[in-house]
Amino acid sequence: MDRLFLIISTACFLAAIANTAIQLRQRSFRPVRFNFLAVGLGFVFQTAFLSIRGHAVGRCPITNLFEVIVFVAWSVALFYIVIGPSYRLSLMGAFTAPVVVILQLFALIAPIDHRHPVKLAPNSWLEFHASISLVAYGAFALACIAGVMYLVQEKQLKTHQLHSLFYHLPPLTDLFAAITRLLWWGFALYTLGLASGFFVGEPLPWVQIICAVGVWVLYGLILQGRYLRWFAPKRVAALCIIGFSAALTLLWGITFTAQTHTP
Amino acid sequence: MNLFCVGLSHHNANVETLERFGGDAEVNCLLRNSGCAEVLLLSTCNRVEVYAAAKSRVSTLDIARCLDRKIDNHVSPESAPFYRYEDAQCVRHLFRVASGIDSMVIGETEILGQAKKAYEAARSSGAAGRYLHRLFQRAFRVAKQVRTRTEITRGAVSVGSVAVDLAQKIFGDLSNCKALVLGAGETSEKTARALVSRGIADLRISNRSAERAETLTQLIAARPIPFRDWNAQCREIDILITSTSSETPLLSRTELEPMLRDRIDRPLFIIDIAVPRNVAADVNDLDGVYLYDIDSLQSIAEQSLAMRREQIAAAEEIIAEHVADFCKSISTGSRRAADVAEHPAVGDESLRPSES
Numbered sequence: 001m002d003r004l005f006l007i008i009s010t011a012c013f014l015a016a017i018a019n020t021a022i023q024l025r026q027r028s029f030r031p032v033r034f035n036f037l038a039v040g041l042g043f044v045f046q047t048a049f050l051s052i053r054g055h056a057v058g059r060c061p062i063t064n065l066f067e068v069i070v071f072v073a074w075s076v077a078l079f080y081i082v083i084g085p086s087y088r089l090s091l092m093g094a095f096t097a098p099v100v101v102i103l104q105l106f107a108l109i110a111p112i113d114h115r116h117p118v119k120l121a122p123n124s125w126l127e128f129h130a131s132i133s134l135v136a137y138g139a140f141a142l143a144c145i146a147g148v149m150y151l152v153q154e155k156q157l158k159t160h161q162l163h164s165l166f167y168h169l170p171p172l173t174d175l176f177a178a179i180t181r182l183l184w185w186g187f188a189l190y191t192l193g194l195a196s197g198f199f200v201g202e203p204l205p206w207v208q209i210i211c212a213v214g215v216w217v218l219y220g221l222i223l224q225g226r227y228l229r230w231f232a233p234k235r236v237a238a239l240c241i242i243g244f245s246a247a248l249t250l251l252w253g254i255t256f257t258a259q260t261h262t263p
Numbered sequence: 264m265n266l267f268c269v270g271l272s273h274h275n276a277n278v279e280t281l282e283r284f285g286g287d288a289e290v291n292c293l294l295r296n297s298g299c300a301e302v303l304l305l306s307t308c309n310r311v312e313v314y315a316a317a318k319s320r321v322s323t324l325d326i327a328r329c330l331d332r333k334i335d336n337h338v339s340p341e342s343a344p345f346y347r348y349e350d351a352q353c354v355r356h357l358f359r360v361a362s363g364i365d366s367m368v369i370g371e372t373e374i375l376g377q378a379k380k381a382y383e384a385a386r387s388s389g390a391a392g393r394y395l396h397r398l399f400q401r402a403f404r405v406a407k408q409v410r411t412r413t414e415i416t417r418g419a420v421s422v423g424s425v426a427v428d429l430a431q432k433i434f435g436d437l438s439n440c441k442a443l444v445l446g447a448g449e450t451s452e453k454t455a456r457a458l459v460s461r462g463i464a465d466l467r468i469s470n471r472s473a474e475r476a477e478t479l480t481q482l483i484a485a486r487p488i489p490f491r492d493w494n495a496q497c498r499e500i501d502i503l504i505t506s507t508s509s510e511t512p513l514l515s516r517t518e519l520e521p522m523l524r525d526r527i528d529r530p531l532f533i534i535d536i537a538v539p540r541n542v543a544a545d546v547n548d549l550d551g552v553y554l555y556d557i558d559s560l561q562s563i564a565e566q567s568l569a570m571r572r573e574q575i576a577a578a579e580e581i582i583a584e585h586v587a588d589f590c591k592s593i594s595t596g597s598r599r600a601a602d603v604a605e606h607p608a609v610g611d612e613s614l615r616p617s618e619s
Contacts (some may be wrong), residue, residue: 049428154430157429157432157433157553158547158553160555160559160562162562162563162566164414164570167414167418169416169432170435171431171432171433171434171435172432172433172434172530173433173530174435175432176528226528227522229525229527229528231527232527232528232549232550232551233528233530233551233552234551240467253493
């Protein structure tokens with residue numbers, strides 16, 4: 001039953017992608033309305049899935065890699081919808097939907113939905129630490145998406161090859177402002193998640209702690225570099241993509257190798 | 264009721280002919296005297312067209328004579344190449360005109376404003392009645408749909424507007440941008456004016472001849488910068504427009520690179536419209552610098568025009584649907600009007616302005 005909600009949710013995000021592809025092909029793209037509705041509906045079904053899972057496992061539904069991936073996809077959609085209104089940019093939804101679809105299709109297809117025996121008693125600090133860190137991943141993912149949009153637009157401007165997409169993508173400075181804000185949101189939430197990890201009261205593997213701090217340092221450096229003018233906006237955009245790839249790898253590592261420490 | 268259009272446009276008439284048949288303020292009265300029940304004159308620099316509804320046929324020559332300003336040139340009403348469209352063809356033609364498909368620059372939107380003005384003038388003078396009201400209201404709707412459902416208006420088609428569009432794609436809101444115009448020639452003046460019209464508040468002008476720079480600063484509310492100091496401005500400005508007659512580049516990569524270190528987080532958009540070019544081409548390789556010369560701007564303008572041409576088929580489809588629907592509603596209205604004549608109690612609702 002819960003997987004059915006996830007399948008419907010994935011279909012909603014796929015509809016947003018299809019709509020964008022058709023409209024761009026017909027060269028008559030009108031942003032926001034359909035895509036925002038499709039992403040919104042997809043988010044509702046994601047929430048329904050996580051809610052049912054949460055009731056079934058009796059805690060925050062991040063007990064295995066499958067649930068963690070869906071939770072990250074949910075965070076991405078959450079940032080697009082809730083934080084979105086002030087930063088929502090033309091085509092942002094169109095770029096967000098594929099990321100969510102890839103994550104959810106992987107979760108649905110890969111044999112990773114294994115129920116592990118829960119060895120630890122429910123721990124509110126551990127749940128807060130894990131969930132807030134994953135919500136931060138949503139902000140980092142959206143910063144990565146904005147980074148991709150920035151690089152696409154920048155390349156067109158640099159090479160003077162303006163395609164139909166050029167007219168629908170937001171201005172470079174708006175994209176850079178969105179990247180900066182999303183990085184701040186992600187960094188603040190990730191810091192909160194990392195700090196709360198010290199109150200868990202359970203021993204956590206040092207490798208995980210070092211990797212988690214490594215990701216925190218990486219994003220801290222990107223922000224520092226942005227404000228101290230070490231990096232041009234193009235480099236910041238590229239670093240957002242690298243940073244999120246590193247963070248995803250870490251997440252996979254943590255979840256895959258340390259099932260025993262999940263709440 | 265016979266709906267028809269008689270006119271001349273850039274397709275078939277030269278400026279001289281358009282001038283002679285440009286019409287004047289009294290044309291509505293003249294046309295009504297020629298036997299038209301309703302009439303509207305659309306006169307722009309590229310076309311002179313009369314849209315009319317008449318119970319019996321009004322000849323093209325009669326219309327031409329009404330439009331004749333009798334300017335002393337070799338064109339006469341008899342020899343002028345007037346075209347004539349009737350009923351569905353007339354409806355289709357107006358929808359194409361209002362949508363910008365028939366314009367010299369495909370997809371331009373100025374014609375819609377001109378059509379609205381012409382309609383308003385005819386309505387307020389009482390020359391346009393319910394037939395033309397329905398026709399023009401529908402034409403405005405069609406034009407809006409064509410604009411939103413196709414990309415017929417997408418992209419700029421002149422060098423100045425391409426430069427401004429690119430600036431907006433880099434900076435978004437231009438009101439916080441600083442621009443420097445180097446060289447006070449005609450093209451740079453036009454580009455600077457286009458930027459000002461999109462909100463640039465801080466505009467600076469530098470020219471070898473301080474006098475010419477002074478004149479231009481007064482014309483477009485800018486401030487003059489001594490020519491020897493323009494280089495240092497690159498630390499502050501966001502947009503640089505160059506159009507001097509210098510034979511060698513005025514700005515090289517080695518000169519610009521150190522200045523960019525202080526402004527690494529802000530893009531610099533350089534519009535080099537000088538021939539030969541004022542800015543070395545390898546400046547474009549620097550991070551955050553976007554250099555466009557006259558060739559690249561012209562090429563983008565041509566691309567946009569080609570893209571607009573590709574959209575004509577999609578626009579024609581929308582127009583064809585509306586023409587069929589409009590003609591159907593008109594014929595239904597006419598039948599009902601005939602019924603009213605036979606049975607007055609039925610009432611003619613079909614052509615009331617409020618319905619359109």
